[in-house]
Amino acid sequence: MPKGKAYAVFSQLQAAYPDAHCALDHNTPFQLAAATILSAQCTDERVNQVTPALFAQYPTPETLAVAAQEDVEALIRPTGFFRNKAKNLVGMARTLVAHHDGQLPDRMDDLVKLPGVGRKTANVLLGNAFGKNEGVVVDTHVKRLSGRLGWSQQDTPERIERDLMALFPKELWTDLSHVLIFHGRQVCGARKPQCAVCPVAADCPSAKAA
């Protein structure tokens, strides 16, 4: 799809979901980092159910850094893979305390060195905690919709991200993920896309076949 047309389609989606935003509840960059680590292989809703108790008990990197891993595991168990996630949460907090004065760094190079933080999580943090558009978060919704809308024919998140970064201006990268995730959840689901009520059906190459 040419850049101009892709931009027009995205603008229509943006208008349809004006309040698309990061669905993980958080008050600080540190809390968003913890919530994003917990969101691996888990719904945002379930993460939001466990984080109030987690953040009440461990409100800062300093408190989480000295937590017993079993205590963290007990709090985050419903999110799945809880042993590994607890290890990453405590490790992340310890690294922040040891190397970043207890603050979440705002650089990709530093973020990907934190336990449990890969490029996707770092993109979430840069875009939503610091307002920096350094990449596009490609989750399952972004992946599916990029294919259906004809924006990327690639099948790995890294390659899809590259295609999207080439197609859209940098200032849209964080919003792009939010809007596609909202559209994927509300209209263009994995099994039953609701093309009949889709605001971009006229321009979607998958509209009839879906």
Ligand code: SF4
């Ligand atoms: S027309 Fe159908 S396949 Fe295309 S984006 Fe809309 S819901 Fe998804």
